[in-house]
Amino acid sequence: MRNLKFTNAQKGIILDNSNFTRITDVEVYHIGYEAVHFRDGTSYSSIENSRIHNTGKTGAGFGEGVYVGSAEGASYNQNTHYNTIRNVIFGPNITAEHIDIKERSMGTLVENCIFYGEGISGANYADSFIDVKGNGAIIRNNTAYQNGNSIIVDAFQLHEIVPGWGIDNEFSNNTLYLTDPSAYVIGAYNNASGAAHQNTRSPAGNMYRGNVTLTY
Template sequence: MKIINLIQIVAIILLLACSKKTAPVENILPVSKIINVQTATELKAALANAKAGDEIVMADGLYSGKFVIAAGVNGTAAKPIILRGSRNAVLDAGDINTGYVLYLQSNYWIIKGFTITNGLKGLMVDGSEYSVIDGIRVFNIGEEAIHLRKFSAHNTIQKTDISNTGLKTPDYGEGIYIGSAKNNWANYSNGNPDLCDSNLITKNKIGPNISAECIDIKEGTTGGIIRENNFDASGINGANSGDSWIDVKGNYTLIENNIGTNPGGSIFKDGYQVHCAVAGWGNYNEFKNNHCTVSATGYGFNIQLSGSNGTTTGNKVYTNNIVTGAASGAANIPLSN
């Protein structure tokens, strides 16, 4: 019995020692396989054949072409698929007039670190859930930089750097576009609202030279969070009513702790806007603790109360927002405590 007890004690000591050594890496994601790529051909093959837990690592360099992560190439919550590279790993579609530089259509992906440039659209995300877009740079794009569409929900876009959009079509040059306009529901969501819900947009730098809104949140979306971003209005040109940092047409969006500036040279009206594009939408959105240097003729927060499509209700602008340079005032509605 004494020998057995001694063995048990030694086993416990060894277990505790191993636990102490491994504790600092508890947040590291499990990786099934690391796939190193150096060419566009290798990258396309890796994207097509990725399995849950794989990590695709791009060497620095130019990857020419358009790249697709097809539907069904899914990670899992425990084993997401990672695609990463430094800012010097550049996906370049070579033409701002057509196509998507990177097209994500699967779940549980982490898109991290690299650069996307020279496409009609930068990163298009269709039907993806629980994916993370982290620290990428997107610039020199014909229309919008990043678009969450076709029921893409529960995703995170964080720490990205977006500039120079709308080079082909300024009307559609948003930095980040969430959902679909009603006139596109037939194309992307079977005529129903495009429920791109519960997406988190945080700690991004959007601008300068974003031709439309920094973020456009469409009717049909619910429960988004826009937090701790930096918006630069330089380059906004007013096309297609793009004259604010953010235009909200969805419901229950929380917009907080953002910093917006308007250094000049753009056709800028209001810091933030809410519109009713479809009856029942544009409601219960909240604006908290945003710092707004508007330097324009409008409001810090302009909430459309009624229009040809209906009325809005339940929107709140809190007193802890800081607004300077808005000629019409902080907001067109009473502030909430």
């Protein structure tokens, strides 16, 4: 799937049980809920070289940029593994998390993306660029701009929704421009955990809280 625009729909692109699918050079915008959803067992698929903005037009708490997997209790196959989000520009006006990686999703790769924080709404607990509830995610070489949005409390968050999930995630070489010094680069909650390597923020301010291990 390439060189397409998706707009004025309740949802943008949904992949159900769609393995090894490549989405490239698309724009998804003015969407009621989430823009792109890797759902129902979709694995080894990717979105690259694309732009996502203006989501959550009819439900701010459901306006994710890219949604990986499904919440616990959903009727879909939650085993959405080893999907890639690369070279995607997120924002402005994405009302929920730019990327939400759900429990029971493994090995999601997010790299070389740009996040613009204007529009993150706080609805349905949306207060970060990326929320990781799965295992083994790699978040690297991304750049994020808070742009004065005080709703953002952590650039990246880790949550344990299901015991044994939300662990072994890695964050490296990310650059965060967080206008609020009280915002954290990574916040790990409950028993969630992650490793951090050479992430930088400007201006100076809070870096890590919770179970985040620094690696050198």
